[in-house]
Amino acid sequence: MPELPEVETVRRGLDQHLIGRQVERVEVGRLRTVRRTSAAALIDGLSGVTFTGTSRRGKYLLVYLDSGDQLMIHLRMSGRVLLSEPGAVRPPHTHVVLHLSGEPAKELWFVDPRTFGEMVVFDPDNVAVELPELSKLGIDPITDGISRARLAALLAGRGRQIKALLLDQHVIAGIGNIYADEILHRSRISPFRPGSSLTRPEITRLHAAILSILTEAIEAGGSTLSDTQYVDVMGDGGSFQLDHRVYDRAGQRCATCAKADIVRSMIGGRSTSYCPRCQQ
DNA sequence: AAACAAACCTGTGCGC
DNA sequence: TGCGCACAGGTTTGTT
Numbered sequence: 001m002p003e004l005p006e007v008e009t010v011r012r013g014l015d016q017h018l019i020g021r022q023v024e025r026v027e028v029g030r031l032r033t034v035r036r037t038s039a040a041a042l043i044d045g046l047s048g049v050t051f052t053g054t055s056r057r058g059k060y061l062l063v064y065l066d067s068g069d070q071l072m073i074h075l076r077m078s079g080r081v082l083l084s085e086p087g088a089v090r091p092p093h094t095h096v097v098l099h100l101s102g103e104p105a106k107e108l109w110f111v112d113p114r115t116f117g118e119m120v121v122f123d124p125d126n127v128a129v130e131l132p133e134l135s136k137l138g139i140d141p142i143t144d145g146i147s148r149a150r151l152a153a154l155l156a157g158r159g160r161q162i163k164a165l166l167l168d169q170h171v172i173a174g175i176g177n178i179y180a181d182e183i184l185h186r187s188r189i190s191p192f193r194p195g196s197s198l199t200r201p202e203i204t205r206l207h208a209a210i211l212s213i214l215t216e217a218i219e220a221g222g223s224t225l226s227d228t229q230y231v232d233v234m235g236d237g238g239s240f241q242l243d244h245r246v247y248d249r250a251g252q253r254c255a256t257c258a259k260a261d262i263v264r265s266m267i268g269g270r271s272t273s274y275c276p277r278c279q280q
Numbered sequence: 281a282a283a284c285a286a287a288c289c290t291g292t293g294c295g296c
Numbered sequence: 297t298g299c300g301c302a303c304a305g306g307t308t309t310g311t312t
C-alpha cells in the first residue's frame with residue numbers, strides 16, 4: 001500500500017500532532033508487530049518518552065525520542081497509523097496503542113490487517129546492527145534529493161529492467177509499484193528496458209518524472225485506492241489516484257496518446273501497467 | 281548479475 | 297448465495 005508519498009503524508013501528520021507529547025502507556029496486542037525485538041522492548045523504549053521530531057527514509061518512518069532512541073514504523077502492505085480520541089472504538093487489527101499526554105490527550109493506533117508492518121525502538125548509534133536495512137537503503141529522491149548525474153550513475157552498468165531498478169530500495173528508496181509505473185509512463189520509457197540502455201534524454205525525462213510524480217503525489221496526500229486502506233493520521237484519504245495514468249487502468253484507453261490501451265504484464269512478480277504506444 | 285518463486289498474512293473481488 | 301482461487305500498496309530469502 002504505502003509508498004513514499006503516503007509515508008511522507010503520515011510523517012507530516014505525526015510531525016504536526018506528536019511533537020512535544022509524552023507517551024504515558026503502551027499496549028501491544030500482536031507480538032508479530034514487534035517481532036524484531038519484543039513487546040517489552042517497545043514498551044520500555046516508549047514509556048515516558050517525549051516525541052521530539054520525525055523523519056523518513058524511503059518507506060521507513062522515523063520518530064525521534066527525547067531518550068536519544070528512535071521509533072521506526074514500517075507500514076508494509078496494509079499498515080495504518082491513526083490519531084484518535086482516548087477510549088474510542090478501535091478498528092479490527094489494531095495491534096499497538098500509544099496513550100499520549102496532552103490537552104486533550106490522544107491515542108496513536110497502529111492498525112495492520114496483514115501484519116507485515118512493524119514497529120521497533122532502536123539506538124541510531126547502533127543502527128547497522130539493530131536496523132541493518134536502514135543503513136543499506138538507497139538514495140531517497142525527496143529527503144536526500146537526487147541529481148540527474150546521480151541517477152545516471154545509478155543506472156550505468158545495470159542491465160536489470162528499469163521497473164525492477166526503480167523498485168529496488170537499495171538503489172532508490174521510496175518508489176513502489178504504483179509510482180514506478182506512473183513515473184515510467186510520464187518518462188515515456190518501457191518498463192522492460194534495461195537500465196543501462198537508457199539514452200541521455202531518457203535519463204533526463206526519468207529524473208524529472210521521479211521528482212514531479214513524487215512531489216505531486218505528496219501534495220495530493222498520496223493515493224487512496226478503492227479499498228480505502230491507506231489514510232493519513234486523521235483518517236483522511238489522498239487524491240493522487242485521480243491522476244494515475246496507468247496503475248490499475250489496464251484495458252482503458254491511454255489518456256495521454258488516446259490511441260492505445262493500457263497493457264498489464266508482470267515484472268519481478270509485480271503487476272506492471274504501461275502504454276505500449278507512449279512507452280518505448 | 282538478473283530473473284523468478286516462495287514466504288510472511290488477511291481481506292476482497294471475481295468466475296462459476 | 298456460496299466456494300475457491302487470484303491478487304493486493306512490501307521486503308527478504310533462496311533457486312535457477
